[in-house]
Amino acid sequence: MILTIILVGITVIFLGVNVYKQREVLLTYDWQFHLLPLVLAFILFSLTLFMGSIVWGFVLNAISKKLSYKKHIYYYIISNLAKRIPGTIWYVASRTQMYFDEGIAISRTTLASGLEVAFIALAGVLTALLFSTEIIIRYHLSPIIFAIIFLAGFIVLQPKFIKWFLKLLKIEELNIDYKLVLFGLLSYIIIWILGGLLLYEIGNIVYPIPYNQIGYIIGCWVLVGTLSYLFLFSPTNFGITELGISLLLSSIVPFSIAVIIAIAARILIIIFEIFWAGLFFGINQLRRSN
Numbered sequence: 001m002i003l004t005i006i007l008v009g010i011t012v013i014f015l016g017v018n019v020y021k022q023r024e025v026l027l028t029y030d031w032q033f034h035l036l037p038l039v040l041a042f043i044l045f046s047l048t049l050f051m052g053s054i055v056w057g058f059v060l061n062a063i064s065k066k067l068s069y070k071k072h073i074y075y076y077i078i079s080n081l082a083k084r085i086p087g088t089i090w091y092v093a094s095r096t097q098m099y100f101d102e103g104i105a106i107s108r109t110t111l112a113s114g115l116e117v118a119f120i121a122l123a124g125v126l127t128a129l130l131f132s133t134e135i136i137i138r139y140h141l142s143p144i145i146f147a148i149i150f151l152a153g154f155i156v157l158q159p160k161f162i163k164w165f166l167k168l169l170k171i172e173e174l175n176i177d178y179k180l181v182l183f184g185l186l187s188y189i190i191i192w193i194l195g196g197l198l199l200y201e202i203g204n205i206v207y208p209i210p211y212n213q214i215g216y217i218i219g220c221w222v223l224v225g226t227l228s229y230l231f232l233f234s235p236t237n238f239g240i241t242e243l244g245i246s247l248l249l250s251s252i253v254p255f256s257i258a259v260i261i262a263i264a265a266r267i268l269i270i271i272f273e274i275f276w277a278g279l280f281f282g283i284n285q286l287r288r289s290n
C-alpha cells in the first residue's frame with residue numbers, strides 16, 4: 001500500500017505540474033465529445049478481451065482437462081477485474097480458485113498463467129519491432145531491456161524448458177508443442193495491435209488524431225505495455241503506464257491533452273471490464289436461479 005501510494009503520488013505530482021504549465025491549452029481548447037470513437041473503442045476492447053479469453057482457454061485445455069470455452073471466457077472476464085487490485089497475486093489467485101473448483105490443480109492454472117505472461121511479453125517485443133523502432137531510436141531506449149524480456153519469454157516458451165519445469169514440479173508430461181507456442185504468439189501480436197487501435201480511438205473521443213499517426217500510437221501502446229511487465233510483481237503499475245503514454249503521445253498532441261487521453265484510457269478500460277464482468281455474472285446468476 002505504501003509503495004502504491006508513493007508511485008501514484010509521484011505520477012500525480014509530475015503530471016499535475018506539467019499539465020498546470022499548459023493549463024492555457026486545456027482552458028482554450030474547444031472541447032467536443034465524439035461518440036463514434038467511443039463505440040469503436042468499446043468494440044476494439046471487446047475483441048481484445050474475447051481473443052485473450054480464447055487463447056487462455058486454448059492454453060489451459062492443452063495442459064489440463066478440457067473445459068468448455070463458455071466457462072473459460074466467463075472465468076477469464078471475471079478474474080480480469082482482479083488485475084485492478086494492487087498486487088499480481090490476486091489476479092492469479094482468483095483464477096486458480098475458480099479452476100480448482102472445476103477440479104483443475106492449482107499448479108496447472110499457475111503454469112498456464114505463466115505461459116500467458118510469456119506469450120504477452122514475447123509478442124510485445126516482436127510487435128514493438130514492427131511499430132516502436134522509431135520511438136526507441138528517438139528516446140535512446142536501451143535495447144538491452146527488450147533483449148532481456150525477449151530472451152526470458154523465448155526460454156520460457158520452449159517446449160523442452162516447459163517439460164523440464166513440469167518434471168521439477170512433479171507434473172506428468174503434457175502435450176505442449178510449437179503449434180501451441182505459435183498460436184499464442186500470433187494471437188497476442190494481434191491483441192497488441194488491437195490495443196494500440198483502442199488507444200487511438202480513445203484519443204479521438206476528445207482530440208482528432210490523423211490517420212497517419214495510427215502506427216505511432218500502436219508503437220506507444222506496445223512499448224509502454226511491454227515495459228510495464230518489468231513491474232509485474234510490483235504492487236501496481238498504476239501511474240507508470242499513464243506516465244509513459246503521456247510522454248510518448250506528447251510528441252503528436254499537446255502534453256496536457258496527452259495526459260487526458262492516458263487517464264481516459266485507464267478509466268474507460270476499467271468501465272468496459274466492469275460492463276462485461278457484470279453482464280456475464282448477471283447471466284450466470286440467472287441461469288443458476290432457473
